[in-house]
Amino acid sequence: MNPQFQLFPDQASATAVHLDHLTAYLLIVAVIFSTLIFSLIFFFAVKYRRRSGHERAGETGHALPLEITWTVIPFVLMMIMFTWGARIFFEMSRPPDDAMNIYVVGKQWMWKTQHLEGQREINELHIPLGRPVRLTMTSEDVIHSFYVPAFRVKFDVLPGKYTTAWFNPTKPGKYHLFCAEYCGTLHSGMIGWIDVMEPAEYERWLAGGAGGESLASSGQKLFEYLACANCHRTDKPGRCPNLTGLFGSKVQLTTGETVTADEAYVRESILNPGAKVVAGYQNIMPTFQGQVSEEDLLQLIEYVKSLAKQPAQGAPTLGAIPPRLAGRGITRPPSAPAQNPKR
Amino acid sequence: MANHSLALRHQFDDVEQQKDASTFGMWIFLATEVLFFGGMFCCYTVYRSRYPMAFGNASNHLDLILGAVSTAILIISSFTMACGVNSAATGAKNALVGFLGLTILFAAAFLVIEMSEWHMLYKEGLMPGFNFTYKEFDPGHVQLFFCMYFAMTGLHASHVTIGIGILAVMAIRAWRGAFGPEYFTPIEISGLYWHFVDLVWIFLFPLYYLIARHLQG
Amino acid sequence: MAEHIVTKKQYSYVFATLLLLTFITTTVGMMDLGRLNVVVALVIAVIKALLVVLFFMHIYWSSKLNKLTVVAGVAWLALLLWLTLTDVLSRGWLPFPGK
């Protein structure tokens, strides 16, 4: 098909196919109804045109049965729209558990993406074919919206919180990435490409990139640089909670509430430590607002996440801990069983 | 203006219809006002539901006694206003002027108390945008509390100020004998407005001064 | 609609009740009753508001139309709060983490 005159966008994800089926239903309903209305108007306008100046209009019968009919039929059709649309929306809202994580930071006027392996890209995102991708997104300034028409995926990217979106690319190729929420002067320049590659090619791309260091280990370096480890100790009870096994667990607060330690919680605890203090600890942590960028935060979060993934039994490999850390008197965690994640 | 029959405007058939229309119009305006304040009450509700602890800590920086006293003063002014409407309806001109004067007086007293509270908060470094130096529990959300506090009490205070203006005009007109038992719709309508101002404060008082005091982090 | 003149005596009763309620709500506010503080304060505020609207503002004696107007104002405010809170409070009601 001539790319200059497309009628339908590329279908490059599983969701895209599902959505296009819904679109077909919507279009059929719309076409039937508008054809019905248009032809009735046209037909009546011709058939009952005024032939003389003093013509009297005819009588029409009772309204009620008709009114009920044309209330109920559209309503039923619309409830189908609602249910079908909601099903697809649920599908869009729930990333599969095995999805690979990509972090996205929007700023005026560019997209910054980070792979867990450490590769960073600007206005581009390379992903392997056939693997679901989960995006964790935030903004440095105003509201943006991550939009890839070929995947039928769109979600707003807000400052101060994390939003997620996901897609499962099914066709290799380069697809447009747009910012869909007006964000200032060069809103229309905040565009990029999603590059869907064959898995093998993707592995080559990953290896050839300048990354080298994984996101979690960048986060760990930052953790040390900011001297977080002085209080958040892993070897013995410190003045602050031990972060091992924290991520994803339930945390009891001083106020008696319980929260889940997700990305938003970790983020808030770094920027606004006093807001949710863990039960049994003092509110002594200074805020890091202004000292860490959104990307730094994502690295720190990824580090905290990596602490959760460490084996419950036994010690992590020392290799992950750079010598600098050891120099600060922090050694590998005790070989005793790691903290109960439910704590 | 002394001739009451002249008060019928040409578009109405009779005085009854005119009075009805005016009161009804005022009630619609007050419904509008409910939604006008409503936008801010909505902000308050959302933030308070999210940050109860910060709101609790912030709330303790407000003076409960001052809040209660200003509530009482506004209620007194509402009472004098109601008595004013009663005087107008019974044709007691001097009493009407007197009650309007009292209402204005209490309104002014309310404003004085409110200004002194604002001044205190300013000095304590609790006025966002001007002097905000609070560094204790969760300063960001405490600032949010005071933003909403100043926005809502500010909007309310501007209504009080406008109310004083309206009541002053009414007092002068009453003094000149513009109203009598057959025609006192403007007094009644001004009264509705004034009671509405009182009404808003009846909710502002518990929301800011009372309900969060014992939540402290 | 027949004119209804409310006497100063009637106003005085309402006024006294309002002052009393203000005193009660302030006193209760000083005690720590946990969640009950919010309930008591708001219930008293609603009672006070009703007294003002019904008697000071004559809605008790007013036409149905004026009553309806009051109800509409409050109902629309409730609508604003209800649907906004539907978003704010409903996180986690459905099995979508964080949504």
Place this chain on the structure above:
Amino acid sequence: MITATVETRDNYLTHEYGVKSWLLTKDHKRIALLYLASISFFFFLGGIFATIIRLELLTPPGDLVSAQTYNKLFSLHGIIMVFLFLIPSIPATLGNFFVPMMIGAKDLAFPKINLLSWYIYIAGGACVLYAMLEGGVDTGWTFYVPFSTSYANTYVILTGVGIFIAGFSSILTGLNFIVTIHRMRAPGLTWFRLPLFIWSMYATSLIQVLGTPVVAVTILLVAVERGFHLGIFDPALGGDPVLFQHLFWFYSHPAVYIMVLPGMGIISEVVSVYSRKKVFGYRFVAFSSVAIAVLGFLVWGHHMFVASQSVYASLVFSFLSFFVAVPSAIKVFNWTATLYKGSISYDTPMLYAFGFIGLFTIGGLTGTFLATLGFDVHVTDTYFVVAHFHYIMVGGTLMAYLGGMHYWWPKMTGRMYPEGWAKLSALVVFLGFNLTFFPQFILGYLGMPRRYWAYPEEFQVYHVLSTAGASVLAVGYLIPAAYFIWSLRYGKIAPDNPWNAPGLEWQTSSPPPPENFEITPVVTSEAYDYSILEEMKVG
């Protein structure tokens, strides 16, 4: 009904002369004309911006104006068209003129407040114009935070104040109408004898009165936050930008019904008069107006499906959104059924009514698309939405407004418009409109985001079509402007009731006398009773 004495009768135009008699008038008919002049000015201003926008989008790169200028153009186009043209358009002109006349009243309940509302409108408009001349505003008409509060470098506060002020004009108009319709109806004119235009104006006024204050206070908060950096919506302090969107759409979604409900009212009048039939299912059409006004307040969250609203809330809002489609569908079906066995003439207003029903049907159907959760995710903030709301607001409201202007022009001015030119322009508007906006549905589904100054090349074909359509549309709007002005002087003298319409407004002279009716009419029959008219003629 004798028309020979038109020239000699005292009417509202000749009753008084001079600038002062206009600027201090309390006559609803004169105030309607003041509004007419002002909103026409803003319409053409907004139209000029639209023209430049379409020219810029003719080619993919941003080459005609700079990005910043483009952003200001679409922002001002939106702000002016929504707040200063569409919202006051039908209520403040045709509504102001005909609500009292159609219910047999001498004036609105509060003539002074009516005049005041015009001055408030002018003050608000002046603020926006001043902001525009100083350098404009680039936030879009939606003023989304934190862009508007912390990042935009343009005249946000001044524009916001303008909208805030103009909002009060809208509230006062609505308040005036509600009181008037409740309290000033002619003897015998019960609720179910009211013309459907009155029902729709009543529903519109409800929204104006109950919705506008919320957006006013929201914009006030934005201005205060921007001025003093308070943090009310600032995420850095725990403020919530999504809360702003809730408050904004609480008004701005129902505002769409402020725009289109009066249009529906006009179409009900016109369809009935030109097919000489009572509107089919009168009560259903009447109640559907009120239903739209109320249900319209329950659906605002469908603007926020991807704005990080909770899934549960999205579900609720999507579900409720379909309910508002039902009364709209009822109206379309009833208008169509009214034509059945009618005596249909093809006068210009009827042509506009046909156009309205067609375009509103498309706009409404695509509206249900947008209420559908999964579908909306893909097309929200794209040209699909742009096309949809232009079908409702331009294809709907503006077509109805033009139809109403033609329908009532003889009554307002005492002159007929040139029928040939009018039919031509109706056709040009219809074709131009579809050519402009239909391609945008396809553009949107292809993924073209809205508010883009430059765009990828594959979208160009549809943009070229759209721009071509816009030039046709522009011509379609200029023709009526020209012949309406021409007809003021050279048009045929209009008879009192050129369309043989049964409404009260047609039972007085053209133009009407200052107090509308020589004697207060007494109503004894339902609306749209054409047999009464026949009897009157015979008698």
